[in-house]
Amino acid sequence: xxxxxxxxxxxxxxxxxxxxxTIGYKMWNKPHDDIRALDTDYKMQAEDLYKxxxxxxxxxxxxxxxxxxxxTGTIQDISKGEKDINILLGVEGEPGGVQCQLDxxxxxxxxxxxxxxxVTLKGKCAGSTMFDxxxxxxxxx
Amino acid sequence: MKxxxxxxxxxxxxxxxxxxxxxxxxxTRDGKISxxxxxxxxxxxxxxxxxxxxxxxxxxRMEFExxxxxxxxxxxxxxxxxxENYMESDKYPKSTFKGEVVNIxxxxxxxxxxxxxKVKGDLTIHGVTNSVETxxxxxxxxxxxxxxxxxxxxxxxxxxxxxxxxxxNIAKVVRIDINVDYKPFDRxx
Numbered sequence: 001x002x003x004x005x006x007x008x009x010x011x012x013x014x015x016x017x018x019x020x021x022t023i024g025y026k027m028w029n030k031p032h033d034d035i036r037a038l039d040t041d042y043k044m045q046a047e048d049l050y051k052x053x054x055x056x057x058x059x060x061x062x063x064x065x066x067x068x069x070x071x072t073g074t075i076q077d078i079s080k081g082e083k084d085i086n087i088l089l090g091v092e093g094e095p096g097g098v099q100c101q102l103d104x105x106x107x108x109x110x111x112x113x114x115x116x117x118x119v120t121l122k123g124k125c126a127g128s129t130m131f132d133x134x135x136x137x138x139x140x141x
Numbered sequence: 142m143k144x145x146x147x148x149x150x151x152x153x154x155x156x157x158x159x160x161x162x163x164x165x166x167x168x169t170r171d172g173k174i175s176x177x178x179x180x181x182x183x184x185x186x187x188x189x190x191x192x193x194x195x196x197x198x199x200x201x202r203m204e205f206e207x208x209x210x211x212x213x214x215x216x217x218x219x220x221x222x223x224x225e226n227y228m229e230s231d232k233y234p235k236s237t238f239k240g241e242v243v244n245i246x247x248x249x250x251x252x253x254x255x256x257x258x259k260v261k262g263d264l265t266i267h268g269v270t271n272s273v274e275t276x277x278x279x280x281x282x283x284x285x286x287x288x289x290x291x292x293x294x295x296x297x298x299x300x301x302x303x304x305x306x307x308x309x310n311i312a313k314v315v316r317i318d319i320n321v322d323y324k325p326f327d328r329x330x
Contacts (some may be wrong), residue, residue, distance in 0.1 A: 029216065086190065101211060129191075130204070131170050136210055
């Protein structure tokens with residue numbers, strides 16, 4: 001092959017490597033999803049989501065796990081840690097509810113909430129524990 | 142239905158009486174669990190601030206549940222790989238620990254102090270259960286009860302496969318830190 005051909009091959013390979021490295025770097029450092037911008041899969045009351053999981057965890061996981069849910073309920077408890085806030089939407093007559101971990105990525109954890117108020121929070125369903133259904137990365141709508 | 146029976150069993154275990162406040166029973170829904178991986182190419186950490194735990198101060202019975210999708214990583218791609226490839230969290234959405242504080246008699250929940258807690262039980266991660274033992278602390282201060290522990294887990298013991306391409310990014314043994322502030326359990330909690 002001529003010198004010119006080798007130079008062209010070298011440029012193409014070099015460019016390909018640079019593009020690949022750039023894509024790889026961007027993917028490796030890609031930001032978390034903007035929860036507010038994600039399509040909502042379900043809009044529901046906290047009571048309905050809670051009852052779905054505590055009736056059949058397997059069926060509820062199949063339907064709701066990882067889905068984006070807008071849940072409405074009354075704030076029963078607010079728990080603040082060093083870098084985190086969890087909001088519990090209560091369900092009347094039940095020991096648990098829907099626990100929403102506020103999203104530190106979007107700054108949702110900087111908002112102020114009050115017990116007893118009704119709110120709608122949007123987050124990704126993480127499943128249920130022995131007490132509650134949990135949503136992760138929640139934002140206030 | 143299974144879930145309702147399970148909840149009823151847990152409540153019966155930790156209430157044990159018809160009193161509004163279950164004597165010596167504690168719980169949290171905001172426990173903090175973190176894990177740390179130190180590898181040649183990268184150090185990774187993830188945090189979950191919504192672990193559930195119950196502790197029976199009389200029998201020593203202790204249980205934890207933590208949802209895998211609630212672990213937050215700094216890097217979105219690592220969180221994706223963690224859930225989809227390593228932990229398969231759609232198939233195994235939670236990890237659990239069921240065991241006991243074997244030296245519960247040495248802990249005085251009425252007296253302020255830091256007590257060594259020897260914990261033994263079954264740890265289930267990624268659908269695999271292993272018996273584990275570790276030593277942590279139970280701290281009693283002004284009526285508040287908290288627990289701390291740190292232990293190591295070999296990922297291979299739980300059938301977690303790390304692809305060769307990222308083997309230098311993820312440690313074979315990760316450290317897990319637990320930090321919980323318990324509240325007395327009552328029906329209104």
